[in-house]
Amino acid sequence: MTAPFTPSEIWYLISKIPKGSVVTYGQLAEMAGARGYARVVGNILTQLPAGTDLPWHRVINGKGQISFPDGSSRYRLQKQRLEQEGVIISSGKINLKAHQWHGE
DNA sequence: ATCATGACGGCTG
DNA sequence: TCAGCCGCCATGA
Numbered sequence: 001m002t003a004p005f006t007p008s009e010i011w012y013l014i015s016k017i018p019k020g021s022v023v024t025y026g027q028l029a030e031m032a033g034a035r036g037y038a039r040v041v042g043n044i045l046t047q048l049p050a051g052t053d054l055p056w057h058r059v060i061n062g063k064g065q066i067s068f069p070d071g072s073s074r075y076r077l078q079k080q081r082l083e084q085e086g087v088i089i090s091s092g093k094i095n096l097k098a099h100q101w102h103g104e
Numbered sequence: 105a106t107c108a109t110g111a112c113g114g115c116t117g
Numbered sequence: 118t119c120a121g122c123c124g125c126c127a128t129g130a
Contacts, residue, residue, distance in 0.1 A: 026112065036126075042110065059111075062112070066111085067112075
């Protein structure tokens with residue numbers, strides 16, 4: 001854990017993402033003051049407990065896509081949760097310009 | 105110390 | 118637009 005931020009900092013940021021909005025892994029890293037650490041943010045999400053209350057589904061990659069194998073159960077769960085919040089997903093892609101959250 | 109792997113991202117043809 | 122390729126950082130074998 002040599003990263004310039006701790007898991008709890010990332011968890012906090014994620015808890016602040018408004019319903020119906022999304023942010024990218026790289027964005028979270030930047031918000032935590034560490035450009036280039038997108039991958040590490042992903043590593044942290046992997047450690048999340050199964051029934052966590054954090055809205056982890058609002059975190060997607062920079063291409064505007066869900067970072068799970070298309071069709072996998074986790075992919076379907078994330079997609080379903082996002083659509084339920086009003087996020088439009090067409091052709092597996094999300095319009096970042098329209099849904100991306102830019103901080104508080 | 106080296107190698108592979110991952111919920112990433114940017115550049116390029 | 119899209120697939121490749123490469124760079125990036127942490128973690129575990």
